[in-house]
Every structure is written in C-alpha cells, then in structure tokens.
Amino acid sequence: MVDGDPAGGPAEAGGPGAGRTGSERAGAGRGRAPLRLAQALLIAAVSPLVPGIAHLRAGRVRLGGTLLGLQAAALTAAALAAGRYRALFLELSARPPWLLALVAACVALAALWALLIGHSYAVLAPEGLAPLWRLAGGTTVAVLCLLVIVPPLSLAQFGYVQRHLIRTVFADGPVAPAAVRLAARQGGAARWPGAPRLNVLLIGAAPDAARDPDPARDVDRVGDVTLASVDVRSGDTTLLALPAGLRRVPVWSGAEPVPFPPGRPLADVYREGAAHPELLAGGGPVRDPGAELLKRTVAHMLGQDVPYYVKVDASGVRALSGTGAPTAPAKKGCPFWAKLRETEPLAVLKRYQRLARVFINSVNTDVPRRLLPALAGPAAKIEDAEITSLRPAAGAAAAPRAGQVALRVLAARAPGAPVPAARPVTGLPILSVSCN
Incomplete structure (x- = not known):
C-alpha cells in the first residue's frame, strides 16, 4: 500500500475502490x-x-x-x-x-x-x-x-x-601621497576645485622577437613609454606616448640629477636603474629599480606627479588585447582600449583563468592593493569615458629633446579636454587622437 x-x-460505498x-x-x-x-x-x-x-x-x-x-x-x-x-x-x-x-x-x-x-x-x-x-x-x-x-x-x-591575482601583482606597500589625497577625495568632489587626476606611467617591456631575437636582453629593455592621466571622477583618460627617440634625458633619482649620457634615449633609463639600484634616493625595498628610476625621470621631465607605474611586456599586451572577438575594428593607435570596450563580458569570464595567468606573468606594478578600491569608480566608467591617445612626433630629422616645452604642455592637459589640432601652437605634431 x-x-x-x-x-x-x-x-x-459506491466509490472508485468499491x-x-x-x-x-x-x-x-x-x-x-x-x-x-x-x-x-x-x-x-x-x-x-x-x-x-x-x-x-x-x-x-x-x-x-x-x-x-x-x-x-x-x-x-x-x-x-x-x-x-x-x-x-x-x-x-x-x-x-x-x-x-x-x-x-x-x-x-x-x-x-x-x-x-x-x-x-x-x-x-x-x-x-x-x-x-x-x-x-x-x-x-x-x-x-x-x-x-x-x-x-x-x-x-x-x-x-x-584574489590570487591581486595579492600577486599589486604591491602591499604604502600609498603614495598623491594617491592618498585621491582616496580621501572620493565622494567629496564638491569641496575642492579642479578635476582630480591620477598619473600612471605605462611601460611596454620586451621588444618583439622579430626585432630583438635575444630573450636574455628583454629583461632590461623597454619599448613604449606612455603617461596615462585619469580623471578619477569621470574616468576620462589621456594617453601621452613619449617619443622613443628622446635624447638629453634629465634622469632624476628622486632627490638629485643622475649623470646620463645625452645621446642615450629615454628607454635606456630603465636599463640604467635595473643595473644600478643604488641610484634611487630614499632607500628601502623597490619592486623594480629600473621602472622606479624611469618613473621618477618622467615625472621630473614633464613636471607632473607620477606616483605609480605599470609595466607590461609585449606578449602580455597581445594576450590581454585578445580577450574576445571585437564587434568593430580597433581604432588606429588605440587597439587595446578599443578591444577592451568591445569585448563581451561572457567572453572574458570564459577565458578569465587564462587571462589572469597572463596578467600575473606579464604585469609588474607598484600600485598598492589598498588603493584599488578607490580606483573602482573610474574603472566602472570606462565604457562611457573619453579615451584620448596623443602620440607626438619630432616633426624634424633631428631626434626630439626631452626638455621640449611641448611635452610639458601636452602632459598638463586635463583628461577629457578637447583634442588639440594636428599641429598645435607648441609645434609638436600629433599622430593619433581620440580612442572613442
């Protein structure tokens, strides 16, 4: 039963079981x-x-x-x-x-x-x-x-x-003073004038094997050097790519000038710092002496506060750019940012574990973990933010000099400001502009 x-x-009685x-x-x-x-x-x-x-x-x-x-x-x-x-x-x-x-x-x-x-x-x-x-x-x-x-x-x-990615890639050190001010100002923009900005030096490491087949030299070499200026309220970002052939670079230890041959380009500053960590003023442990010396030099050269750097090797850029099939062609001069916006979230999730492994193996930065929550706001606005790429050229046969006023003028532009004309008053031509 x-x-x-x-x-x-x-x-x-009379029921179905009768x-x-x-x-x-x-x-x-x-x-x-x-x-x-x-x-x-x-x-x-x-x-x-x-x-x-x-x-x-x-x-x-x-x-x-x-x-x-x-x-x-x-x-x-x-x-x-x-x-x-x-x-x-x-x-x-x-x-x-x-x-x-x-x-x-x-x-x-x-x-x-x-x-x-x-x-x-x-x-x-x-x-x-x-x-x-x-x-x-x-x-x-x-x-x-x-x-x-x-x-x-x-x-x-x-x-x-x-969690493993954050604990591995990002430093567990002190927050730079400028970033401390940034974190303190989150949510209180009305109390202070001007657009708050955070400058980060982006370093492209390890040239392509086709141009330099010796992998032993990749460790001490960098390619592109770009200053990323981010408006922390809107997420608007300006990417100022410094010319690779810059000469007469004013290498800066953080406290005083460092002797450096005038004929060597800006990219060689990384190798100098990697070979001579004692050049850095202030002492204390440094994750990457070469990147640290390059960061201090760029900040001194452009007259901007650059508290942090992010170094990515060439293979990492290619892998991170391929997070998913783009829905439209990437814009010239901005392939990474164009593909990042066009990538579908599901495509990222499907390949997230592999991408995280690529990120861990390819990215080196001194951005501290405790600052990441303060950067979440600008990161959430990247889809609607104005991303501008400025790639100046010398405009002449001679190699550009690091002391040009034009570079300081471009670096001082507020993120999201109108893109300058093809030949601005500074006299330095711009090869690529908006990434939107």
Whole structure:
C-alpha cells in the first residue's frame, strides 16, 4: 500500500475502490509509483530555482513559504544592487578579504543547494518503490546535486583566482601621497576645485622577437613609454606616448640629477636603474629599480606627479588585447582600449583563468592593493569615458629633446579636454587622437 494514495485507503460505498481487493489496490499504487517518482525528481530539480515548492506540495506550508520568501528577497536585493551599485561590485572585487568571503559563501551556497535537492526529494519520494526504482531515484538525485553545485563553485573559483591575482601583482606597500589625497577625495568632489587626476606611467617591456631575437636582453629593455592621466571622477583618460627617440634625458633619482649620457634615449633609463639600484634616493625595498628610476625621470621631465607605474611586456599586451572577438575594428593607435570596450563580458569570464595567468606573468606594478578600491569608480566608467591617445612626433630629422616645452604642455592637459589640432601652437605634431 502506498502512503497517502487515495486509491490505497478504505473504499467508500459506491466509490472508485468499491469491490476491489487490497492486493488490487496495492498493485494500482505500485503502478503509479514510477510516475510519482518522476514528479518528485522534477520538483527536486527545480527546487534551487523555486525553493520551497516541494515542501508546499508535501503540505509543509510554513517551511515552504519561508524558503520562497527568502528567495524573493535575495533576488530583489541582487537585482537592485546589480543595477545601481556596479562600482561597489568592482570595489569589492578588489578587496582580498571580501573575495575570500565570496569563496566561502559560494561553497556554502553549493552545499545548501545540494541539501535542498536531497531534502525536496525526500519529502516527495513515494513509498513502496521497488529496489531498482529506489536506486534510479537516488542516482538521479546525486547527479542533480553534482550539476547544481557547478555554478557556485565556478564563481568561487573566479573569486579565488581574482584574489590570487591581486595579492600577486599589486604591491602591499604604502600609498603614495598623491594617491592618498585621491582616496580621501572620493565622494567629496564638491569641496575642492579642479578635476582630480591620477598619473600612471605605462611601460611596454620586451621588444618583439622579430626585432630583438635575444630573450636574455628583454629583461632590461623597454619599448613604449606612455603617461596615462585619469580623471578619477569621470574616468576620462589621456594617453601621452613619449617619443622613443628622446635624447638629453634629465634622469632624476628622486632627490638629485643622475649623470646620463645625452645621446642615450629615454628607454635606456630603465636599463640604467635595473643595473644600478643604488641610484634611487630614499632607500628601502623597490619592486623594480629600473621602472622606479624611469618613473621618477618622467615625472621630473614633464613636471607632473607620477606616483605609480605599470609595466607590461609585449606578449602580455597581445594576450590581454585578445580577450574576445571585437564587434568593430580597433581604432588606429588605440587597439587595446578599443578591444577592451568591445569585448563581451561572457567572453572574458570564459577565458578569465587564462587571462589572469597572463596578467600575473606579464604585469609588474607598484600600485598598492589598498588603493584599488578607490580606483573602482573610474574603472566602472570606462565604457562611457573619453579615451584620448596623443602620440607626438619630432616633426624634424633631428631626434626630439626631452626638455621640449611641448611635452610639458601636452602632459598638463586635463583628461577629457578637447583634442588639440594636428599641429598645435607648441609645434609638436600629433599622430593619433581620440580612442572613442
């Protein structure tokens, strides 16, 4: 006799069970058992999406209603947060403690979903099943549990990889004074005039093998040197690419000039610092002496505060630029930024683990981890921000000199300011402009 089956109860006079023996009623109940088993498995399968449906069907109204209410509240909160607090998500994704909490929460969610499936099946599973049907039901539930834990565990893996990336790439050192002011001003822009800006030196390391096949020399060589100036309120960014042939570079230790042959180009400053770390004033541990000396030199040369650098090798730029199929051709002079905007988020997620590994192996920076949350706001605005690339040329046969006033004028432009004419009053031609 199947528990709860109306056909298995005492037959009322004139009812559908009248005149049937007990064995006949039990056989009819066993005949419907596979159908009831399929219904129980189907409801258990959808229980992570509609928690409590199995308990409501089993008559446990209070528990089922509570589970449904919790699900509705969680979905409402997630929808509101996703629509209004994108910058908050980016900020949390830059905090290793929160990422660790995310990993733990995802693991707990996976366990709860598996438990919910098992319990939903338990409250609906029909009694009196043959051993083979019981085995089939248990196996199906086990498979459902394995399938349902894949999404939260995948998210936990993303959180773990992101935490490892942040702890590996970004320094755990002090925040530069200019960046301290930047972090303190977040949310209080009305109290101070002017557009706050953060300057970061972008260093392209390791020339292409076609031009320099000796990998042993790549470690001490750099190619492109670009000053990125970011408006931290709007996300507008100006990329000033310094000419590779700059001569008469005023190398700066941080406190005094450093002797440097006038005929050597700006890119050689990196090699000088890597070979002679003692040239840096102030002492203390430095992640990359070559990048540090180059950063101080550019800041002194352009008259700008440049608190941080980011060094990326050539292979890393190519890999990071290929995060997904672009929906439109990348603009000349701005391939990385164009592809970054055109990349679909799902394409990034599918390849995130490999991209994170490329980022770890290709990027070196002194940006401290504690500053990353303050940069989440500008990062969230990159899709609508004005990205301008300024690539000045010498305009003459002679190599440009680092002391040109034109470079200081271009470096002083506010991020997002109107793009100068092809030949501005400074006399320095601009080869590429807007990246939008």
